[in-house]
Each structure stands twice: as structure tokens, then as C-alpha cells.
Amino acid sequence: MTGAFINALGILIGGLAGLAMLKPLSLRSQIFLRFALGAGTVFFGLQLVWLSLPGTFLPGLKQIGVAVLATIVGFWIGRLLRLQHGSNRLGRYAGRLITDAQSSPSRKKIDGLLACSILFCAAPLGALGALADGLPPTDSPYGYCYLLAIKGVMDGMAMTGFMKIFGWPAALSAFPVFALFSGITLACRLGTPWLAAHGLVGPIDTVAGFIAEAIALMIFEVRRVEMANFLPGLAVAPLLAWWWLA
Numbered sequence: 001m002t003g004a005f006i007n008a009l010g011i012l013i014g015g016l017a018g019l020a021m022l023k024p025l026s027l028r029s030q031i032f033l034r035f036a037l038g039a040g041t042v043f044f045g046l047q048l049v050w051l052s053l054p055g056t057f058l059p060g061l062k063q064i065g066v067a068v069l070a071t072i073v074g075f076w077i078g079r080l081l082r083l084q085h086g087s088n089r090l091g092r093y094a095g096r097l098i099t100d101a102q103s104s105p106s107r108k109k110i111d112g113l114l115a116c117s118i119l120f121c122a123a124p125l126g127a128l129g130a131l132a133d134g135l136p137p138t139d140s141p142y143g144y145c146y147l148l149a150i151k152g153v154m155d156g157m158a159m160t161g162f163m164k165i166f167g168w169p170a171a172l173s174a175f176p177v178f179a180l181f182s183g184i185t186l187a188c189r190l191g192t193p194w195l196a197a198h199g200l201v202g203p204i205d206t207v208a209g210f211i212a213e214a215i216a217l218m219i220f221e222v223r224r225v226e227m228a229n230f231l232p233g234l235a236v237a238p239l240l241a242w243w244w245l246a
């Protein structure tokens with residue numbers, strides 16, 4: 001659960017930085033950090049794909065084919081389930097909480113904590129990173145925490161601004177973030193022995209790496225991507241792999 005801890009720590013550090021900063025980061029610094037985070041997402045997404053592939057060419061090519069198909073099928077399942085619509089509704093609800101807190105100081109503390117918890121927990125990169133941390137592509141006991149580490153930096157940057165609006169209670173959102181993502185990671189860890197025994201960890205990680213590349217497009221502001229709709233591909237991947245690669 002290293003990744004969940006790093007994500008929560010990033011929020012807390014961002015909260016402390018927000019209290020200490022007299023003025024926000026310059027536009028130049030914000031652009032540099034955004035591109036650095038985007039480059040990191042691209043690198044660790046590709047690394048996740050590479051490490052998840054089997055050692056020989058043909059099985060690796062088959063796994064990539066399974067992952068591409070799972071990503072496409074998962075996207076259309078997400079559209080049918082309207083997952084992105086639900087994610088957008090959560091975002092709008094958090095936005096209303098922020099507006100209400102600014103107009104009603106008496107609601108600032110509880111609304112700030114709730115809004116930040118929703119925004120940080122609902123981000124698709126969080127679920128993706130927690131899964132990759134619980135199903136690492138190698139036998140590392142520390143998991144694959146890099147995607148959640150990137151999210152921790154992003155959340156910390158956002159928290160510096162939220163602290164100016166809500167004050168210190170907003171930083172307490174680190175605790176529900178840790179609870180949610182450590183729970184996902186732990187659940188994946190418990191299922192790892194069975195998935196690994198049937199060769200299903202690799203296809204899941206490959207899809208996770210592909211989705212990470214799509215997230216990078218949003219970080220670079222290349223285009224808007226319906227990220228929540230891609231998440232069912234993580235469940236489709238082992239089903240297709242079971243049928244095709246068995």
C-alpha cells in the first residue's frame with residue numbers, strides 16, 4: 001500500500017505548503033510541473049506495459065492484442081453504464097460544494113473536506129494506480145506505486161489552492177483517500193496469487209498502462225478523454241485473456 005500512502009502524504013504536504021505560501025505558483029512553474037507530470041505518466045504507463053509483457057515475441061503480441069481489445073470493449077461498456085456521466089456529476093457536486101463554502105463561511109470546513117475527498121477519490125488515475133500497486137508487473141513487495149505517486153503530486157498542487165479557500169480541514173481528505181486506495185490495493189493483493197497462477201496479471205497491467213497513456217493526453221491538455229469509461233477494460237482484460245490465451 002505504498003502508493004496510497006504516498007498519495008495521502010502528497011495531499012498533506014500540499015496542505016502545509018498552501019498554508020505557508022504567500023502567493024500561488026507562477027504560471028511558468030505550473031506549466032513546467034504539468035509537463036513534468038505528463039511526461040512521468042507517459043513513462044510509467046509505458047514501463048507498466050513493458051514489464052507486464054511475457055519474455056517472448058508471440059505471447060507478448062497476443063497479450064497486447066488482448067489488451068487493445070479489452071480497452072475498446074471496456075470503453076463501450078463504460079459508455080453503456082454511463083460511467084463518465086456519473087463521474088461528471090460527482091465533479092459538478094464538488095464544484096457546488098466549493099461555491100457554497102465560499103458564500104457561506106459556516107459550511108466551509110465540512111464542505112471543503114467533502115469536496116476535496118470527492119475530487120481526489122473519484123479521479124480515475126487513483127483507481128488505476130491502486131490496482132497497479134496491488135497487481136505489480138514484477139514480484140516487488142513494494143508494488144508499483146509510481147502512478148499513485150504522480151497523483152499525489154497532482155493532488156498536492158491542487159491542495160495548495162484549496163487551503164486558501166477552506167483552511168486546514170481540507171487536508172483531512174488525505175485520510176479517505178488513503179482508506180479507499182489502500183483498500184483497492186489490498187483487495188488486488190489478495191487476488192494476486194490466483195490471477196498470477198492463471199497468467200492474468202499481465203493483461204490487466206497492460207490495459208492499465210494503456211489507460212495511463214490516455215490520462216497523459218489530458219494532463220498535456222491535448223484533448224478531453226472520457227477516462228471513467230475506460231475503467232471496465234481492467235475487468236474485461238482477464239476475461240478475454242482467460243478465453244484467448246489459455
